[in-house]
Amino acid sequence: MKVGFIGLGIMGSSMAYNIFKGGHDLIVYNRTESKTKIFREAGVPVAKTPKEVAEKSDVAILMVTDAPDVENVIFGKNGVADGAHEGLIVVDMSTNSPEYAGKFANMLAELKVEFLDAPVTGGDVGAKEGRLTIMVGGKKEIFEKVKPIFESMGKIIIYAGPVGSGQKMKLVNQIAVALSDLAMIEAIELAKFFNLDMEQVYKLLSTGGARSFTIESYMPRLMKGDLEPGFKLSHLRKDIGYALEEAKKDKIPLFATSLIYQMLLSTENLGYGEKGIQALIKLYENLSKAQQS
Ligand code: NAP
Numbered sequence: 001m002k003v004g005f006i007g008l009g010i011m012g013s014s015m016a017y018n019i020f021k022g023g024h025d026l027i028v029y030n031r032t033e034s035k036t037k038i039f040r041e042a043g044v045p046v047a048k049t050p051k052e053v054a055e056k057s058d059v060a061i062l063m064v065t066d067a068p069d070v071e072n073v074i075f076g077k078n079g080v081a082d083g084a085h086e087g088l089i090v091v092d093m094s095t096n097s098p099e100y101a102g103k104f105a106n107m108l109a110e111l112k113v114e115f116l117d118a119p120v121t122g123g124d125v126g127a128k129e130g131r132l133t134i135m136v137g138g139k140k141e142i143f144e145k146v147k148p149i150f151e152s153m154g155k156i157i158i159y160a161g162p163v164g165s166g167q168k169m170k171l172v173n174q175i176a177v178a179l180s181d182l183a184m185i186e187a188i189e190l191a192k193f194f195n196l197d198m199e200q201v202y203k204l205l206s207t208g209g210a211r212s213f214t215i216e217s218y219m220p221r222l223m224k225g226d227l228e229p230g231f232k233l234s235h236l237r238k239d240i241g242y243a244l245e246e247a248k249k250d251k252i253p254l255f256a257t258s259l260i261y262q263m264l265l266s267t268e269n270l271g272y273g274e275k276g277i278q279a280l281i282k283l284y285e286n287l288s289k290a291q292q293s
Contacts, residue, residue, distance in 0.1 A: 002027070003149055004057030006050050006073055006080070007094070008035040010229060011120070012063035014127035015093070015153045019061075020044055021130075022152030029053045050074070054083030059146055060090050066238055067096035074104060084111040089142055093134075095119045095174070095235070097242045098164035101137060105163040114142045117163060119170035120154065121177075123217055124230035131155045135173075137165035171246060174239040178260045180214035181236070181277045188222065189284050198223055218278040227275040227282075234273035237264035 001024070005016035008030040020026045020042065028039045029047040036046045047053045050073050054060050060080050062073055070092050074080045080090060090108055092101065092115070101117035108115045116138035126132045132154035136143050143159050150157045160169045187210070191201045202223065205215045217230065240261045247254045263283055270286060272279040 001058040004053035004060040007063040010124050011127045018130045019152050027056050049078035050080045051078040051083035054080040063093045067100040084113050086112045089114045091116045093118045098167040101164040101167050117166040135160050135166040135169035137163050171243040175257050180212045184215050185280050222278045227279045229276040233277050236277050
């Protein structure tokens, strides 16, 4: 199958490169042209529009930011829908809402185009190493067709159920990620107050009962003062916003999720939205400073 890939950001660039390394026939597109350089140099064709990607592929994968971006890439001018043809499968691997996934699937069905929602987890390192976990919603037979492509990007491929189920799984996952981030930052704040040796604190947190992917991935970056994104803080805030929206539909109380949403929003308001999720520490640092003055 010919594969098209749209959105060569932190995640998409590595994911697309792994599809290429997996031996699939690939064409890529990115809004900011400069990010296509490594693909051009590797001899991968670069499309001028998402429309061209759709025209030249059997499976068009999107890895952009939020639902409005997905909508724009599919249904905007020179979008994927303009290049739609019978047999095309559109796969949205960005994280957004289950509700939008259903809407995209219905709109594409009118064009005889199939749709899967297939968000991922595993971070920038997991994307680079082809070790992502991928959660897929949509028709089972369409999932089976695309599975070999998923296997070139990930190690664990979960069929979650009908359209929207991949996004539902991902929102569940994101609550745990956000609260692990909060737990890590608060533990570090107390360790700083105690003047503990941070290397030893890392040894403890990354091997003991509190061990987590978040601690292993983001604490070493924090210890080096590195706030650059593996996973952007504004993206986690987006995900948590969708989780709360879904929960509100049936009055499901999510106490800690509501709190972390406000904390992420406030950190974003301080100017750290484009930094990594470890930048949550800045909220604490700012509040501590405010208390001292
Ligand atoms: P990123 O580095 O910010 O990349 C976003 C990509 O989407 C860029 O290629 C950007 O193009 C493109 N894009 C955004 N809006 C667009 C639009 N309206 N039209 C066309 N292109 C658009 O983000 P990322 O970290 O790769 O994350 C991508 C998605 O994966 C997000 O939904 C995120 O929540 C999810 N995710 C991220 C991680 C992680 O650890 N980073 C893990 C799992 C899931 P430009 O280059 O032109 O800006």
